Amino acid sequence: MATTQVLAGRSMVLPQPLPLDSGQALAPVTVAYETYGELAPDRANAVLVFHALTGDQYVASTHPITGKPGWWERMIGPGKPIDTDRFHVICANVIGGCMGSTGPASPADDGQPYGMRFPVITIRDMVRAQVALLAELGIDRLYAAVGGSMGGMQALSLAAHWPQLTDRLLLVACTAQMGAQNIAFQEVGRQSIMADPNWQGGAYYGTGKAPDAGLAVARMAAHITYLSEASLTEKFGRRLQNRDSKSFGFDADFQIESYLRYQGISFISRFDANSYLYITRAMSYFDLAEEHSGRLADAFAGTTARFCVVSFDTDWLYPTEQSRRLVHALSAAGAAVSFVELSAPYGHDSFLLDVPALDRVVTGFLAW
Amino acid sequence: MSRLRPDLAVIAEHVAPGSRVLDIGCGDGELLANLRDERRCNPHGMEIEPENVADCVAKGLSVIQGDADADLVFYPDASFDYAILSQTLQTTRRPDRVLEELLRIGRRAFVSFPNFAHWRVRLSLLWNGRMPVTRLLPVAWYETPNIHHLTISDFQALLVERGVKVEEAWFLSGDRRTSAAAANFRAEHAVFLISR
Numbered sequence: 056m057a058t059t060q061v062l063a064g065r066s067m068v069l070p071q072p073l074p075l076d077s078g079q080a081l082a083p084v085t086v087a088y089e090t091y092g093e094l095a096p097d098r099a100n101a102v103l104v105f106h107a108l109t110g111d112q113y114v115a116s117t118h119p120i121t122g123k124p125g126w127w128e129r130m131i132g133p134g135k136p137i138d139t140d141r142f143h144v145i146c147a148n149v150i151g152g153c154m155g156s157t158g159p160a161s162p163a164d165d166g167q168p169y170g171m172r173f174p175v176i177t178i179r180d181m182v183r184a185q186v187a188l189l190a191e192l193g194i195d196r197l198y199a200a201v202g203g204s205m206g207g208m209q210a211l212s213l214a215a216h217w218p219q220l221t222d223r224l225l226l227v228a229c230t231a232q233m234g235a236q237n238i239a240f241q242e243v244g245r246q247s248i249m250a251d252p253n254w255q256g257g258a259y260y261g262t263g264k265a266p267d268a269g270l271a272v273a274r275m276a277a278h279i280t281y282l283s284e285a286s287l288t289e290k291f292g293r294r295l296q297n298r299d300s301k302s303f304g305f306d307a308d309f310q311i312e313s314y315l316r317y318q319g320i321s322f323i324s325r326f327d328a329n330s331y332l333y334i335t336r337a338m339s340y341f342d343l344a345e346e347h348s349g350r351l352a353d354a355f356a357g358t359t360a361r362f363c364v365v366s367f368d369t370d371w372l373y374p375t376e377q378s379r380r381l382v383h384a385l386s387a388a389g390a391a392v393s394f395v396e397l398s399a400p401y402g403h404d405s406f407l408l409d410v411p412a413l414d415r416v417v418t419g420f421l422a423w
Numbered sequence: 424m425s426r427l428r429p430d431l432a433v434i435a436e437h438v439a440p441g442s443r444v445l446d447i448g449c450g451d452g453e454l455l456a457n458l459r460d461e462r463r464c465n466p467h468g469m470e471i472e473p474e475n476v477a478d479c480v481a482k483g484l485s486v487i488q489g490d491a492d493a494d495l496v497f498y499p500d501a502s503f504d505y506a507i508l509s510q511t512l513q514t515t516r517r518p519d520r521v522l523e524e525l526l527r528i529g530r531r532a533f534v535s536f537p538n539f540a541h542w543r544v545r546l547s548l549l550w551n552g553r554m555p556v557t558r559l560l561p562v563a564w565y566e567t568p569n570i571h572h573l574t575i576s577d578f579q580a581l582l583v584e585r586g587v588k589v590e591e592a593w594f595l596s597g598d599r600r601t602s603a604a605a606a607n608f609r610a611e612h613a614v615f616l617i618s619r
Contacts, residue, residue: 363480382487383497391467391485395476415477423483 064089064112064119066155069187073150076177086188087155088147091115091131092139094194101194102137102421103185103221104146105202105209108334109274109326111154114146115139120325126407129414136417142198147188149181149209151333156184159329160260171257176333178205178341182212186220199223199421203406204373205334208341211381214362215343215354225420227365227413228406230377231343231351231384237372240280241335244273248328257329270328271319278318283369283402287311344384351384362392363420365413367405369398393420427457430509430535433593433600433614437533438462442504445469445528447491447521448511452479459484467503469494492516495524503528509535509614513569519581526587526619535614540574540607541596559611575607582617591616 065088072082089112094101104114104127115131117124131137131144148156151173159173189195200221202210207229214224230237248254251269259265279287291311295301298308307313344351362385366378375396385392397412399405406413427435431454438444440462446455449468452475458464468486470476479486487494491508492515506529508521513536515521525532537559538544547555554564562568575594582589594601594610601609 361485379489379494383494386467386487386497386502387499389502391465392487393476393480393485394487394489395473395480396488397473412473412477416480419477419481419483422481 064155067188067191069184069191071187073180073184073187075174075180075183077174079174081150081157081174081176081180084150084157084184084187085155085161086147086150086157086184088112088145088188089114089116090146091144092142094143098194099196099198100142101189101197102142102144102199102201103189103197103213104131104137104144105182105185105200105206105213106146106149107202107204107206108277108338109322109331110206111152112146112148113154115144118325121321129407129409130417136414137201137421142421145189145192145194147185149334150184151176151181151330151337153327153330158327159257159333160327168258168260170260170329173329173333175336175340177337178208179212179216179346181337182209182216185209186213186217189220195220197221197223199225201225201227201417202229203227204229204403205338208338211343211354212341214358214360215346218355218358218360222360223420224360224362225365225417226362226378226381228367228370228373228378228403230341230373231354231381232345232377233339233341234377238339240277240372241339243276245332245335247272247276248332251328254328257332259328265323266328267323270323270326270331271316273328273331274322274326275315275319278315280372281402281404283371283400285369286401289400351381352387355385355388355390358388358390360390361420361423362390363416364392364394365406365416366394366396367399367401367403367410368396369400370403370405372403427453429595429598430612430614431457433595434507434509434533434535435461437591437616438464438505440464443467443502444505444507445498445503446507446509447495447525448508448514449475449479449484449486451475452482452484452486454507454509455479455484455486456482491521491524495521495528498524498528500527501530504531505529506532508532510537512536513571513573515571518571518573519585522581522585522587526617531590531616531618533614533616534578535612536573536578537569537612538575538607538610539572540576541611542608543611545608575610575613578613578615582615587617587619589615589617 069084072080115125148154200210207226248269251266253264254266296313347353366375382394399410446468455466506525544555593614594606595612
């Protein structure tokens with residue numbers, strides 16, 4: 056289990072209890088983070104990168120559990136679009152997560168893991184913890200805040216609630232309001248975890264049993280939503296896995312079945328099932344318009360930051376229409392906003408994959 | 424600084440410094456960058472081609488990928504000092520509605536378009552009996568983005584019909600300005616500054 060390992064990396068214990076949108080407060084709060092590139096003497100080159108649902112702070116360095124490269128190494132590093140020769144990049148694990156920041160696997164007051172006693176958190180709570188981290192790091196202004204998917208939602212929340220904190224916002228494949236389809240898929244994932252008898256009401260820590268099967272199925276279902284039909288067809292089609300004919304059984308006959316099983320199984324080695332419940336809950340609660348009496352434009356009233364919004368034509372999980380709605384609200388608020396829908400075959404995952412046009416937009420946006 | 428296209432140069436010259444500007448169909452952002460750098464304007468753009476939008480973003484401009492026919496409705500009334508539509512009116516599905524939107528969003532609007540009644544176009548049509556392919560209209564009828572050809576007289580008639588005021592107008596032949604006299608015959612290109 057990822058949660059019981061001692062992880063290499065940096066972390067900060069926040070000096071104050073963290074107030075939550077639910078009305079509760081969380082204390083103590085640890086925020087685990089990584090940084091890349093030097094902070095300039097004038098502290099004006101900090102870029103905060105927010106991670107997505109199953110991401111973490113290892114955005115541009117080897118993951119300590121999987122040994123794989125950072126999840127956005129193609130975007131962040133020396134000479135890359137988010138150039139660490141120029142920028143001081145910070146990426147923190149969200150609260151509720153399982154890579155070192157306080158989450159459901161962390162000990163509560165009684166020394167036992169929170170489990171389902173962990174308070175329900177929101178996207179804004181995640182951001183509040185990271186804003187507190189920045190304060191501890193002595194950074195009172197960001198050159199830019201960047202995020203894709205749930206990372207983009209956090210960046211939007213930052214723009215709406217801490218408008219003075221950043222000069223630029225780069226929002227990729229995200230939305231200002233989780234739609235019904237997205238809420239639906241995430242409910243499937245949560246029900247899969249909670250239907251696993253090993254979940255034990257969330258109190259599985261230390262029992263030697265965890266809802267691995269439920270979490271793996273949740274991941275498999277979600278993974279499909281990150282891709283596109285075209286990319287699945289191109290990559291797998293109806294090809295069989297290591298065999299010449301169908302087995303007339305329920306093995307993973309097809310390559311796509313084998314691939315999904317692998318995705319599910321490798322996920323459980325690095326992710327905590329309760330974290331999956333809490334983080335998807337936070338996402339489904341996200342509605343920036345609701346926080347501003349139903350008028351999304353009001354969320355950005357008076358903003359002086361520059362915004363760049365990017366969507367992908369094959370992303371059916373966070374479709375372009377949702378980005379457009381956001382862009383129209385930003386325009387109506389008088390914000391300096393750019394928007395582009397890029398063409399890429401990989402569905403929602405396009406933001407993580409090889410899309411040279413995205414590199415160009417990111418490089419160009421951060422250059423000014 | 425590269426030289427601006429002649430109609431864009433006319434517009435750039437007559438935008439009041441420090442204005443809030445929306446260029447609809449801004450291409451690679453040539454005019455917007457000029458307005459920002461030379462006239463300290465707060466420039467915004469709308470452009471349909473993603474490649475062009477990426478070029479604009481790389482110039483530090485705020486440009487939204489969108490369609491003049493569909494996406495202007497989302498801008499609030501009078502949110503810009505100038506709305507600019509250069510060489511784009513004749514490519515829209517409903518030029519009259521786009522014109523109304525321009526005048527709603529901008530306190531004033533610049534509109535530039537190629538004049539289909541220029542003598543060379545007339546001659547070409549008269550002589551060959553085929554849709555003209557000229558320097559300013561270089562694409563054959565079946566693939567041209569220009570789906571609503573218009574003449575200077577057509578445009579003036581529309582303005583009168585809709586009660587739109589012409590504040591100023593400029594007429595171009597090649598890179599040179601031509602007089603307003605017989606403009607519908609002599610000008611290849613027109614630029615209008617209009618308001619309500």
